[in-house]
Amino acid sequence: MTTVAGRATGLRPGAQVLGDDAVPAALALCAVDPVAAVLASARLELAATGGLARTGNELWGYAEDGQLLAVVLVSANLVPVAPGLDRRTRARALAGFAELAARRPRSYSSLVGPAELVMDLWQVLSDGRAPARDVRADQPSMVIDGPPRVAADPLVRTSRPAELDIVLPACVRMFTEEVGYSPMSGGGAGYTSRVRGLIAAGRSLVRVEDDKGAPRVVFKAELAAVGLGVAQVQGVWVTPDRRGTGLSEPGMAAVVRLAQRDLAPVVSLYANVYNTRAIAAYLAVGFRQVGTYATIQL
Numbered sequence: 001m002t003t004v005a006g007r008a009t010g011l012r013p014g015a016q017v018l019g020d021d022a023v024p025a026a027l028a029l030c031a032v033d034p035v036a037a038v039l040a041s042a043r044l045e046l047a048a049t050g051g052l053a054r055t056g057n058e059l060w061g062y063a064e065d066g067q068l069l070a071v072v073l074v075s076a077n078l079v080p081v082a083p084g085l086d087r088r089t090r091a092r093a094l095a096g097f098a099e100l101a102a103r104r105p106r107s108y109s110s111l112v113g114p115a116e117l118v119m120d121l122w123q124v125l126s127d128g129r130a131p132a133r134d135v136r137a138d139q140p141s142m143v144i145d146g147p148p149r150v151a152a153d154p155l156v157r158t159s160r161p162a163e164l165d166i167v168l169p170a171c172v173r174m175f176t177e178e179v180g181y182s183p184m185s186g187g188g189a190g191y192t193s194r195v196r197g198l199i200a201a202g203r204s205l206v207r208v209e210d211d212k213g214a215p216r217v218v219f220k221a222e223l224a225a226v227g228l229g230v231a232q233v234q235g236v237w238v239t240p241d242r243r244g245t246g247l248s249e250p251g252m253a254a255v256v257r258l259a260q261r262d263l264a265p266v267v268s269l270y271a272n273v274y275n276t277r278a279i280a281a282y283l284a285v286g287f288r289q290v291g292t293y294a295t296i297q298l
Contacts, residue, residue, distance in 0.1 A: 011061065011063035011066055011067070011068060012063065013063060013064055013065075014062065014063070014096050015060060015061070015062045015093070015096030015097050015099060015100040016060070016061055016062075016063070016100070017058060017059070017060055017061075017100070017104075018059040018060065018061040018068075018071070019052070019059075020047065020051050020052055022059065022061055022068065023044055023047050023048050023052070023059070024048065025061075025068045026040070026044050026059060026061065026068070026071045026073075026081070027041060027044050027045065027048065027228070029068065029069075029070070029071055029081050029082075029083060030044065030081055030227070030228060031228055032083035032084060033083050033114075033291075034227070034228040034229060034230045034266070035141065035143050035230055035266065035268045035290055035291070036081075036083075036113070036114045036141065036291055037081045037083070037113075037227075037228070038225050038226075038227050038228070038230045038231075038232045038268060039073070039077070039079045039112060039113060039225050039232070040071070040073040040079045040081050040113075040227075041227030041228045041230075042225035042226055042227035042232075043055055043057050043073055043075065043227075044059075044073065044227065045227050045228070047059070055075075056075060057073055057074060057075045058073075058074040058075075058104075058107075059071060059072075059073060059074070060072040060074060060097055060100055062082075062092075062093035062096050062097065064089070064092075069082065069085060069089065069093060070082035070085065070090070070093040070094075070097075072097050072121075074104075074107065074108060075107070075108065076107070076108055076109055076110070077108055077109070077110050077111065077112050078101075078108045078110070078111045078112075078121070079111075079112060079113050080094075080097070080111075080113050080114075080117045080118065080121050081113070082094075082117055090117075090120070091120075094117075094120055094121050094124050095124055097121065097124075097125075098121070098124040098125050098127075101125055108298070109297065109298050110295060110296060110297045110298060111125075111294075111295070111296040111298075112293065112294070112295045112296075113293065113294070114141075114291060114292070114293060114294075115137060115138065115139070115291075115292040115293055115294035116292075118293075118294040118295070118296060119137055119294055119296075122135075122296050132296045132297060132298055133297045133298060134179070134180075134295075134296070134297040135294075135295075135296050135297075136272055136294060136295045136296070137294045138272075138273040138292060138294070139270045139271060139272055139273060139292060139293040139294060139295060140270065140271055140273060140279060140289045140291075140292060140293075141268065141269075141270045141289065141290055141291040141292055141293045142268065142269055142270065142271070142279075142282055142283075142287040142288060142289050142290065143230075143266060143267065143268045143287060143288060143290050144256055144266075144267050144268075144285065144286045144287045144288070145265060145266045145267075146286065147256075147257070147260075147286070148252070148253035148256045148257065148285045148286050149253075149284065149285060149286040150249050150250060150253045150284060150285055150286075151250055151253060152250055152253040152254035152256075152257045153207060153219075153247070153250035153251050153253065153254045154254070155207045155208075155209075156205055156206065156207045156219065156250075156251050156254035156255065156258070157205065157206065157207075157258075158199075158202045158203075158204065158205055158206075158258070159198075159199045159204035159205065159206045159220075160199070161196075161199055161200060163199070163206070163208070163215075164192075164195065164196055164199060166208070166215055166216060166217050167195060167199060167204060167206060167217055167220065168192060168195050169217075170206075170216075170217035170220050170237060170239070171183075171191075171195050171220070171222075171235060171237075172184055172188075172191075173237070173239075174220070174235050174236075174237035175191075175235075177237075179297065198222050198223075198224065202262065203222055203223040203224065203226075203263075204220070204222050205220065205221050205222070205223070205254070205255050205258060206219065206220045207219040207220070207247065207251060216239070217239065218238065218239045218242045218247060219237070219238050219239075219242075219247045219248075219251040220235065220236075220237050221233050221234070221235055221236045221237070221251070221252070221255045222234050222235045223255075223259050223263060226263050226264055229264050229265055229266055230264055230266045230267075230268055231259040231260075231263045231264040231266070231267050231268070232267075232268045232269060232270075233252075233255055233259070233267060233268070233269040234269070236248075236251075236252065236255075236269070236278065238251070248278070248281040249281050249284050249285055252281060252282065252285045253285050255267070256285065256286075267287075268290075269282065269287070270293040
């Protein structure tokens with residue numbers, strides 16, 4: 001296989017496991033809609049310099065006539081990218097990915113990405129499988145590419161390595177509230193390492209207040225995926241006793257400003273459609289909806 005002008009050539013027809021030489025072509029697919037594809041492009045940009053094996057990800061591709069048309073990034077999540085395909089071509093690609101998945105060891109525990117794509121992929125993957133643990137089919141995908149409309153909270157800043165002992169419990173509480181179980185089940189070494197890594201990379205943002213002589217996190221967010229000029233915000237959380245006290249909007253404005261200053265000009269996120277309070281806050285800050293995500297927990 002060779003790569004010319006961002007396109008992989010010489011691919012065999014159908015779904016297949018790709019190597020490092022296909023990463024530029026996969027990134028070119030992501031670039032068609034970088035907001036929708038940021039979860040994949042963030043990992044692929046790392047693979048472009050360090051290789052797929054070093055990132056711990058596997059890359060699947062679907063080709064016709066020697067051209068790469070769709071990819072799936074495989075890690076803890078399955079993240080599909082298939083921009084601009086007509087329905088029949090997309091159906092062939094997803095069927096190919098389902099056949100490939102049936103032959104590969106399963107490392108993933110969820111599917112996440114553009115809603116229509118994720119839901120169609122799950123439909124072909126789920127034949128004969130146990131029901132999904134949780135299906136969130138309507139998660140507005142939102143973006144801001146200019147300055148926030150509200151003043152930024154000056155107390156929101158990047159977390160410090162020495163603050164892991166107060167940041168980690170806040171992250172665990174957010175995760176448990178969001179998905180219904182603790183990420184520390186089974187010891188939590190992987191989750192702790194992830195939080196530590198985000199802090200070390202300057203992508204963990206917090207507001208810390210004094211609580212009876214001890215510091216505690218009252219607002220936090222992570223810039224967990226950055227790729228192709230887009231920084232995706234995840235894990236936004238306000239401690240329960242401070243909700244409704246005006247932390248969310250200025251906190252998110254600060255997150256946007258810090259992300260745009262240090263990482264990417266475009267800031268995105270996705271939220272559950274039923275979380276109307278959070279969505280209202282994002283809209284007030286200046287986010288606008290540009291699509292819909294879906295998440296399926298297996």
